[in-house]
Amino acid sequence: MSAPDTREVILEARELTREFDGVKALDRFSFKLHRGEVLGLLGANGAGKTTAMNCLLGLTLPTSGELTAFGLPLQANRIKILQRSNFSSAYTALPGNLLVWQNLLVFARIYGVPNPKKKIAELLELLEIPHLQKRVTGQLSAGESTRVNLCKAFLNDPELLMLDEPTASLDPDIADKVRKVVRKVQRERSIAILYTSHNMRDIEEVCDRVIFLHKGKIVREGTPSDIVAQSSSDNLEDVFIKIARDGEILDEPKKDSAV
Amino acid sequence: MNFRIISALVMRHLFLYSRTPMRMVELVFWPLVDLVVWGNVTVFIQKNSDAKFGGFILFFLGAMILWDILFRAQQGVAISFLEDVWTRNLLNIFVAPVRTAEYLSSTFVVGFLRILITCVVMSLVSWIGYSFNIFQLQWWLVPFFLNLMVFGWALGMISTALILRWGQAAESLAWAVPFFIQPVVCVFYRVEDMPAWSQPIAWLFPATPIFEGMREVMKTGSMSWNHLWLAAGLNVIYLSLAGWLFVWVLNLTRKRGLLTKFATQ
Numbered sequence: 001m002s003a004p005d006t007r008e009v010i011l012e013a014r015e016l017t018r019e020f021d022g023v024k025a026l027d028r029f030s031f032k033l034h035r036g037e038v039l040g041l042l043g044a045n046g047a048g049k050t051t052a053m054n055c056l057l058g059l060t061l062p063t064s065g066e067l068t069a070f071g072l073p074l075q076a077n078r079i080k081i082l083q084r085s086n087f088s089s090a091y092t093a094l095p096g097n098l099l100v101w102q103n104l105l106v107f108a109r110i111y112g113v114p115n116p117k118k119k120i121a122e123l124l125e126l127l128e129i130p131h132l133q134k135r136v137t138g139q140l141s142a143g144e145s146t147r148v149n150l151c152k153a154f155l156n157d158p159e160l161l162m163l164d165e166p167t168a169s170l171d172p173d174i175a176d177k178v179r180k181v182v183r184k185v186q187r188e189r190s191i192a193i194l195y196t197s198h199n200m201r202d203i204e205e206v207c208d209r210v211i212f213l214h215k216g217k218i219v220r221e222g223t224p225s226d227i228v229a230q231s232s233s234d235n236l237e238d239v240f241i242k243i244a245r246d247g248e249i250l251d252e253p254k255k256d257s258a259v
Numbered sequence: 260m261n262f263r264i265i266s267a268l269v270m271r272h273l274f275l276y277s278r279t280p281m282r283m284v285e286l287v288f289w290p291l292v293d294l295v296v297w298g299n300v301t302v303f304i305q306k307n308s309d310a311k312f313g314g315f316i317l318f319f320l321g322a323m324i325l326w327d328i329l330f331r332a333q334q335g336v337a338i339s340f341l342e343d344v345w346t347r348n349l350l351n352i353f354v355a356p357v358r359t360a361e362y363l364s365s366t367f368v369v370g371f372l373r374i375l376i377t378c379v380v381m382s383l384v385s386w387i388g389y390s391f392n393i394f395q396l397q398w399w400l401v402p403f404f405l406n407l408m409v410f411g412w413a414l415g416m417i418s419t420a421l422i423l424r425w426g427q428a429a430e431s432l433a434w435a436v437p438f439f440i441q442p443v444v445c446v447f448y449r450v451e452d453m454p455a456w457s458q459p460i461a462w463l464f465p466a467t468p469i470f471e472g473m474r475e476v477m478k479t480g481s482m483s484w485n486h487l488w489l490a491a492g493l494n495v496i497y498l499s500l501a502g503w504l505f506v507w508v509l510n511l512t513r514k515r516g517l518l519t520k521f522a523t524q
C-alpha cells in the first residue's frame with residue numbers, strides 16, 4: 001500500500017485502553033499522527049472517539065497505554081504540550097455572558113499570543129465573522145458560535161489541533177466554509193489535526209487518512225478512497241453503515257430470536 | 260506560576276462584572292442589608308440597656324464586616340469556579356496551558372477584589388449611618404483582615420472541591436460552607452461564652468483566633484500577637500490541605516473520566 005509516513009510524529013498512542021465500569025470504551029487503540037496530517041476518527045455513537053480525544057487532551061486518564069505528543073510523555077508534559085495544541089468541539093462554548101472579542105482576548109492572553117488584537121482581527125477575517133466581534137457570545141447561533149470557537153482554537157497557531165465534531169449543527173453552506181478554512185489553515189501551517197465527524201462529506205474532504213473505530217477497536221484504517229476501494233460499497237457512508245451494523249451483529253449474541 | 264495567565268483569567272472576571280452590573284448589586288446588596296438590619300438592632304439594644312453595652316455596637320459591626328470578608332473571599336473562589344461551570348468554559352480552560360495553581364490564584368485575586376468592593380461600601384455606610392468609623396478599628400486589624408481572607412480562600416477551595424466531586428447538585432455548597440463553621444468560630448461571641456465541650460472545636464479553625472484577636476485589639480488597642488500567630492499557623496495548614504484536596508479531587512475526576520461530563524453538562 002502506501003509508503004510509510006516519514007514526517008515527524010506529533011501525536012502517538014500505544015495500546016491506549018480506557019475502561020468505564022468494566023466496559024472498554026477504548027481497547028488497545030494505537031495510532032500515529034504526523035505533522036501536516038489530518039486524521040479522521042470515525043465510528044458509530046459510543047465507538048470511543050470522544051473518549052480517545054479526552055485521553056489525548058489529558059482530560060481523562062487512560063486505564064492503560066502510553067501517550068506521547070511532540071515526542072514527550074503526555075501526563076508529565078501536559079502544560080508544555082497544551083501550549084502547542086488546541087481543541088474545539090460543538091459541545092463546549094466560550095462564556096456566553098462576554099462579548100466575542102472579550103472572550104478571544106482572554107484566551108489570546110492565556111496562550112500568550114503576541115499582538116493579540118491583530119491576531120484576533122486576522123482570524124475573524126479568515127472565518128468571515130468580523131461582524132460578530134461586538135456580539136454577546138451567548139446570543140450567537142450554533143453555527144456562529146462554532147466559528148468563534150474555531151477562532152479560539154487557531155489563536156495560538158497550534159501545531160496539533162483536535163476537533164470533535166466541529167461541523168455538527170452547521171448548515172451545509174457554513175459547514176463547507178468551515179471545512180475549507182480548516183483545510184486552508186492546516187495546509188499553510190502544516191498543522192496535525194485529529195478530526196471526528198459523522199458527516200462523511202467532511203471526512204472525505206478534510207481527512208488524509210481515517211481510522212474506523214468500533215467499540216473502542218480499530219476495524220479499518222487508510223485513506224478514505226482506499227477504504228472505499230477495499231470494500232464492496234461505493235462510498236464512505238455505506239462503509240460506515242456496514243461497519244456499524246455488521247460489527248453489531250457479530251458482537252451481540254442473538255438473544256432476542258425467541259421474541 | 261505564570262502571572263500573564265493569572266491576569267488573563269482575572270481579566271475574564273473583570274469583563275464579566277463590567278458587563279453584568281447585577282453582579283455588582285449582589286456584591287453590595289447583601290452586605291448592606293446585613294449592615295442595616297444589625298446596625299439597627301444594635302442601636303435598639305444600646306438604647307434600651309445600661310452603659311455597659313457602650314462598646315457593643317463597635318464589636319458587633321466589626322464582627323459583621325469581618326465575617327463578610329471571610330464570606331466574600333470564599334465566594335470569590337467558589338463563584339469564579341461556578342462561573343466557568345455555568346458557562347461551559349471549564350473545558351476550554353482545562354485544555355489550555357493553565358496550571359491548577361494559576362487557576363486557583365486567579366480565583367484568589369477575584370476574591371480579593373470582591374472584598375475590596377464590599378469593604379469600601381460597608382465602611383462608608385457604617386460610617387454615615389452609624390457613625391462607626393472602620394478606621395477606628397486600628398491598623399493592627401489589617402493582619403487579621405489578611406488572615407481572614409486567606410482562610411476564605413481555603414474554604415473556597417474546599418467548597419469547589421466538593422462541587423467538583425459531587426457535581427452541580429452540590430452547587431449550593433458554594434454559599435453554605437462558611438455557614439457550617441459560623442457557629443463555632445466565635446464571630447459574635449467569645450470562646451468562653453460557648454459551651455465548655457465545644458470550645459476545643461472552636462480553636463481548630465483559624466477564624467476563631469482572628470475574631471478573638473479582633474475583639475482584643477479593639478478592647479485594649481494593642482496587638483494580640485498570640486492570636487495572630489495561631490491564626491497564621493492554622494491558615495498555612497488549611498491552605499495546604501484545601502489545595503491538596505482540590506488537586507486530589509481533580510485527579511480523581513480525571514481518573515473516572517468525569518471531568519468532561521462535568522464540564523459540558
Ligand SMILES: Nc1ncnc2c1ncn2[C@@H]1O[C@H](COP(=O)(O)OP(=O)(O)OP(=O)(O)O)[C@@H](O)[C@H]1O
Nearest residue numbers: 020025044045046047048049050051052515516517
Ligand atoms: N465518564 C464516563 N462514564 C461511563 N461511561 C462513559 C464515560 N464516558 C464515555 N463513556 C462510554 O464510553 C463509550 C464511548 O463514548 P464516546 O463518548 O467516546 O463515544 P463517541 O464515539 O464520541 O460517540 P458519539 O459519536 O456519540 O459522540 C460509550 O459507551 C460511553 O457511554
Ligand SMILES: [Mg+2]
Nearest residue numbers: 049050051164
Ligand atoms: Mg463524541
